[in-house]
Amino acid sequence: xxxxxxSPTHLIKTxxxxxTLRCSPISGHTSVYWYQQALGLGLQFLLWYDEGExxxxxxxxxxxxxxxxxxxxxxxxxxxxxxxxxxxxxCASSPMGTLNTGELFFGEGSRLTVL
Amino acid sequence: DAKTTxxxxxxxxxxxxxNLPCNHSTISGNEYVYWYRQIHSQGPQYIIHGLKNNETNxxxxxxxxxxxxxxxxxxxxATLRDTAVYYCIVLMYxxxxxxxxxxxxxxxxxxxx
Numbered sequence: 001x002x003x004x005x006x007s008p009t010h011l012i013k014t015x016x017x018x019x020t021l022r023c024s025p026i027s028g029h030t031s032v033y034w035y036q037q038a039l040g041l042g043l044q045f046l047l048w049y050d051e052g053e054x055x056x057x058x059x060x061x062x063x064x065x066x067x068x069x070x071x072x073x074x075x076x077x078x079x080x081x082x083x084x085x086x087x088x089x090x091c092a093s094s095p096m097g098t099l100n101t102g103e104l105f106f107g108e109g110s111r112l113t114v115l
Numbered sequence: 116d117a118k119t120t121x122x123x124x125x126x127x128x129x130x131x132x133x134n135l136p137c138n139h140s141t142i143s144g145n146e147y148v149y150w151y152r153q154i155h156s157q158g159p160q161y162i163i164h165g166l167k168n169n170e171t172n173x174x175x176x177x178x179x180x181x182x183x184x185x186x187x188x189x190x191x192x193a194t195l196r197d198t199a200v201y202y203c204i205v206l207m208y209x210x211x212x213x214x215x216x217x218x219x220x221x222x223x224x225x226x227x228x
Contacts, residue, residue: 004158035218042202043159043218090158102147102206104216106158 002026004107006091012113013081021076021110025093031055032074033094033104034066038087046089049074050096081114088112119203124223133190135222137203140184147206148179150188151218152199159202159218162188198226 005024013019025032034046045058049068063079072093078085088111092104120138127133139148149164163170163177165186170177176189190197202221 033216042220045217088156092158102149102164103161104151104159106160108158109156 004091004093004105006089006107006110008110009108010111010113012115014115015081015083017081017114019078019081019085019112021078021089021091021112023074023076023091023093023107025072025074025091026105028095029093029105030072030096031094032068032072033092034074034076035090035092036060036087037090037109038084043090047076078112083114086112086114119205119219121201121203121219121222123220124225126225126227127190127193129195129226129228130192133193133197133224133226135188135190135201135203135224136185137188138185139203139205142183142205148177148183148186149204149206149216150175150177151202151204152197153202153221154196154199162201193224193226195226195228197224199224 004026007022011019023032031050033048035043036046037043046060046064047066048056052068066074066076068074088109090106090109092106094104147164147166150162151159152162153159163172163175165177165179179186200221200223202218204216206216
C-alpha cells in the first residue's frame with residue numbers, strides 16, 4: 001500500500017512568488033493535514049481538510065491557503081512568499097469515522113526555500 | 116488540548132532501555148496520550164497511544180500513571196536507528212478526526228554506541 005506522497009521534494013522560490021505543494025493521501029483516507037516545520041522548530045499545524053472542506057486552520061496568515069480535491073488529494077498554496085516561509089512542509093492523512101484511531105500518517109515532506 | 120512538557124534532550128546507550136518522560140498534568144478524562152517520533156528530515160512516525168491502561172506494541176511500551184498526569188515511553192532495546200525527536204501529544208480523540216495535532220519541540224533522544 002502506497003503511503004502519503006508529496007511533491008515536489010524540493011522547491012526554490014524568491015520573495016513575493018507563489019508556491020504550490022501537493023499531497024496524495026493514503027488510499028481510503030479522507031482527511032488531509034498540513035504542517036510547517038521551520039528549521040529548529042516543532043511542527044506547526046497549518047490546515048485540516050476533510051471531504052473537500054476546510055475543517056480547521058492554524059495560526060497562519062491568509063496567504064497560506066489550500067484545497068482538497070474530490071479524490072482527496074490536496075494542494076497547499078503560499079502566496080507572496082517571505083523568507084521566513086522557508087521550511088519543511090509536511091502532509092499527513094487519516095481515515096475518518098470508525099477507522100480513525102487518531103493516528104496520522106505523514107509523508108516525507110516538501111522542502112521550500114525562499115531566497 | 117492539554118499541553119505537555121518533555122525534556123529537551125536525552126542520551127541512552129545502545130541496547131539499553133530508553134525511557135522518555137512526558138508531563139501532561141492538565142489532561143482531561145477523555146484525552147489520549149500519543150507518541151510520535153521524527154527521524155532527521157523525515158516525516159513523523161506514529162509510535163503508540165493510550166488512554167488509561169498501559170499499552171505495548173512492536174515498537175514500544177507506554178506507561179501512564181494512575182492519575183494520568185504523566186506518562187513514559189519505553190523503547191526496550193534502543194538501537195542507533197532510534198535516534199530521533201520524540202513527541203508526546205495529548206489529544207481529545209472524538210472519532211471525527213485528529214483536529215490539528217499540536218506538536219511541541221519534543222525530546223531529542225540520542226542513542227550512543
